[in-house]
Amino acid sequence: MTQPKNPLHGFTLEQIVTALVNHYGWAKLAEQIDINCFKKDPSIKSSLTFLRKTPWAREKTEALFIATKLYQQ
Template sequence: MTQAKDPLHGMTLESILVALQAHYGWDGLAERVDIRCFKSDPSIKSSLTFLRKTPWARAKVEQLFVQLCRSKA
């Protein structure tokens, strides 16, 4: 996959999370990625802390972002 077609290229985890939260809201994110930081008192800061320490959860969030980008294209 070339960088031009990779929606994750040049994106920070924070910008990905902000975009997903703006599109789906916290409830929508919690439905799509079943992690507590999206369900219980969610915030960008707490979610970033968890996602940076948890590779499987970060992968799911990145995958959801890629799906969102493709659906908008």
């Protein structure tokens, strides 16, 4: 079933975090979303672990991805 109005459809959390890191870099991403997994010894793996366990942080990350329109590239 397709979700044409869902801009996150077809993107994994790993793809979202990777795109944000490529676009902003870790330091700027940490300024945009103030969470330790982006500030202290950041990595894709540790960020994914935290975001999967923390719904509010995941929502902020997904919202930033949509706001920066990285899904349209």
